Amino acid sequence: MSWYVVDVIDRAVERTRSFLFEPFDITKWLKLAIIVFFIGGSGGFNGGGNGGSYDTSAGEPDVSWIPDSLTDFLSNLSHHISSFSDTTMLMTLVLILLLIFLIAIILGYIGSTMEFVLVESLVSNEVRIREYFKKFMGKGLSLYVLRLVIVFAVILMIVIVTAPFIFLIAEGDSGASGALGIIGFIFAIIAAVILFIIVLGIIGSFINMAIPVSMYQDSGLLSAIGRVFSQFKADWKQMVIYWIGRGILGFAVAIMAGIIGLIILVIxxxxxxxxxxxxxxxLNMVLSGTVLWSLLIAVVIVELLLLSFTSAIIRMPFAVFMKYHMLSFLELWYQLKMPIFDELHSTSGNGPDQWIEEAEIIDE
Structure with missing residues (x-):
């Protein structure tokens, strides 16, 4: 029996090569990196802490290696913060939290809409971020709301699963009942995490497949999810093997991307x-401590953004391949007709219809 998840790997590689390198266009790469950046989140760079030497006789850490200008800057910053009243500090904290929440909402919506932008770009072989973003703003909003609902549902389920054990721990004593509650709570958390990862992976797979279905069959997102699920009921074996194959393929791709990314980012x-x-x-020769460290902190922030964007550029070819793999699978499994750019394959008799015929021959 022919498994579509394996059959379409070569097609996904060929489409990725054609899309990214025929011809090579640095502008296209940068635009795609922007799309992947918003879809995957702005991964930050986490530096390790500096381990200072300790003076064991005095019991105090040795901080003599820290420049005096930096300690003065931090001292002045701490003094300014401590000069605020409790009310001012509370209001400032609330405003910061609201700002973070607002930014998270905006970025989440942009990322959801970029999912449609990426698919349209891969299908058309033209990356037009603004045009496609405007085109799919409504569908992006539907996807974002659906994801929020799923997140809240997961949180609610976690609370329901863990609540009995929390009450048992809170009401139990330090004896057997308390220990039993703690052990049960730990195992419940582990089981819940594993279960939720599997369930969310399955749900995410249906949603990702529903995105191109909704785009190219002119339907709503929920309707597209229903259509994909109906196809799953009709041909569930291919989908189950797809999940297993995608897991293996995704793991291999993640290792390759991680190795390449680690080398480049370390350099x-x-x-x-x-x-x-x-x-x-x-700058230390011409600027004072406060101005110096304010400028250096601004430079470091810019560098962190640069590292995040570089990470997106590294991830981009692998993300393109995985998306083409999914789209190629949909052509076979769901028989989705898309105006994909490599029309040469369909005109030469090697299109999705030909793949299906070959698969049926193999099955026989």
């Missing part, structure tokens, strides 16, 4: 670190 971090060090010594 970039070392380069930026050397630039920062040189910049510190140069």
């Amino acid at each position: 970039l971090v070392l380069l930026l670190g050397a630039i920062d060090l040189a910049l510190y010594y140069i």
Whole structure:
């Protein structure tokens, strides 16, 4: 029996190569990196903490290696913060939290809409972010609301699963009942996490497949999910093998992307670190402590954004391949007709209809 998840790997590789390298267009790559950046989130760079040497006789850490200008800057910053009243601090904290919440909502909506932008770009072989974003704003909103509902449902389910054990721990004593509650709580959390990962993976798979279905069959997102689920009931074996195959393929792709990304990002971090060090010594001769460290912090923030965008560029070809793999699978499994750019395959007799015929021959 022919499994579509395996059959379409070569087609996904060919489409990825054609899309990214025939011809190579740096503008297209940068636009795609922007799309992947918003879809995947702005992954930050987490640096390790600096381990200072300790003076065991005094019991105090040795901070003599820290520049005096930095300690003065931090001291002044702490003094300004402590000068605020409790009411002012509370209002400031609330405003910061509201701002973070607002930014999260905006970025979540942009990321959901970019899912449609990415599919349209891959199908048409033209990356037009603004045009496609305007075209799919409504569908992006539907996807974002659906994802929010799923998140709240997951949180509610976690609370329901863990609540009995929390009450048992709270009301139990330090004896057997308390220990039993703690052990049960730990196992319940582990089981819930594993179960939710599997369930969310399955739900996410249906949603991702519903995105191109809703785009190219002119239907709402929920209706498209229903259509994909109906096809699942009619041909569930291919879908189950698809989940297993995608898991293996995704793991392999993640390892490749991780190795390449780690090498590039380490080199970039070392380069930026050397630039920062040189910049510190140069500016330290002409600027005061507060101005100096304010400027350096701004430079570091820009560098973190640069590292995040570089990470998106590294991830982009792998994301393109995985998306083409899904679209190629849909052509076979769901028999979805898309105006995909490589019309040569369909005109030469190697299109989705030909794949299905070949698969039926193999099955026989």
